[in-house]
Structures are given as structure tokens and as C-alpha cells.
Amino acid sequence: MPKIETTRLYLRPYTLDDVDETAVILSNPEVMKYSPRGPIPKDQVKDVTQQILEFFMHHWKQHGFGVWVVVDKATNKLIGHCGLNFLPNTPEVEVLYRLDQAYRNQGIATEATKASLRYGFAEVKLDKIVAITAPEHTASRRVMEKAGLKYEKEAYFYNLNVVYYALTRAAWQPDDSSYTLLFP
Numbered sequence: 001m002p003k004i005e006t007t008r009l010y011l012r013p014y015t016l017d018d019v020d021e022t023a024v025i026l027s028n029p030e031v032m033k034y035s036p037r038g039p040i041p042k043d044q045v046k047d048v049t050q051q052i053l054e055f056f057m058h059h060w061k062q063h064g065f066g067v068w069v070v071v072d073k074a075t076n077k078l079i080g081h082c083g084l085n086f087l088p089n090t091p092e093v094e095v096l097y098r099l100d101q102a103y104r105n106q107g108i109a110t111e112a113t114k115a116s117l118r119y120g121f122a123e124v125k126l127d128k129i130v131a132i133t134a135p136e137h138t139a140s141r142r143v144m145e146k147a148g149l150k151y152e153k154e155a156y157f158y159n160l161n162v163v164y165y166a167l168t169r170a171a172w173q174p175d176d177s178s179y180t181l182l183f184p
Helices: 014-025 042-064 107-122 140-148
Strands: 003-006 009-013 067-071 076-088 092-098 128-133 150-156 160-168 178-182
Touching: 003 107, 003 140, 009 107, 014 042, 014 076, 014 092, 042 067, 042 076, 042 107, 042 160, 067 092, 067 107, 076 107, 092 107, 107 140, 107 178, 140 160
Parallel strands: 092 128
Antiparallel strands: 003 009, 003 178, 009 067, 067 076, 076 092, 128 160, 150 160
16 A cells, blocks of 8 residues: 655555554544534543544555555654545545644645545546535634635435535646655
């Protein structure tokens, strides 16, 4: 599975060794506030995190793309995840991201999202990538817009009303910022 290096980040595949660090992030109710699954009860966070990571790893094996761990290059710390995932029960691929609270509002989610879009369009040759979020999640909507996705409609996914943004490969504008695709 490939890895990506950007100006400030490493994006690499998950392993089960990442469960504990990821569980700390996913145990924060503020981080999970807009998650379809909602905040995870403290006594279930490790098991739920392991299930999530196993799902992400299986998605990579099954489809040849997926969600990466986002690592801060300066500290080598796991700070969240970002990548591509099929929307349930659809042929559509979404870009998703979730960062530790301390790493928000720094352009990191946008940097990781742009790298994921580039991988999806340039390497996987996807024709369209979408993103969804709760209508009131303005920070997530800003990430989508800064990454080039355009609002299209209100929709219903994960048993939630969401806003739906999309970007086609034809409309995608490759970012000239630092991006290096690395293979293991």
C-alpha cells in the first residue's frame, strides 16, 4: 500500500499497532461530535477503534485505496486519519478526515484531503469523489471547499441528514504543493 508525504504530513496505511493512539483521538467527544456513530463510550472505545481500523485495512485490500493514518512530520505523532472510502450501499467514493482536536484550524485537514483527492484522481483514476458532513459542521464544509469540492445537495447517509459536496476528475485542479507518493 502506498504512502504519501506532503509538506507537513505523512499519510500511511493503518496497522493494528495504531489502535491505542487512535483510540485516544476517537475517545474525545468533541472529535466525534459530528461522526455518524457519535461519541464512543469510554468502555467501548478500544474495541470500536479496532473494528474501524480493521475495516479500513480490509477496504485497502479489497479496493486498492482507502483511509490513511495522518502523521505530523515534525513530531512523528499520529494525529488522525484521512482518505478514500466507498459510501455505504453506493458506488460513490467519499473523502473523509478526522483529526485530533489540537490539530484543527491549521490547514492540516485540507492538506491531507488534497493529497487524498490527488491520489484518487491521479493514481486510482476515479471519475468523481464526494464528501459529506452535517449541515452545521462549518469547519468540515470549509475543508471541502478549500480542497475544491463543490456543494451539490442535501442528502441522507449513515442515517443522518447531510450536505453533499463533489468534485469530478475533469474539474479537479492538481495542487502544486508538496506531494510525494511513496511505495513500501
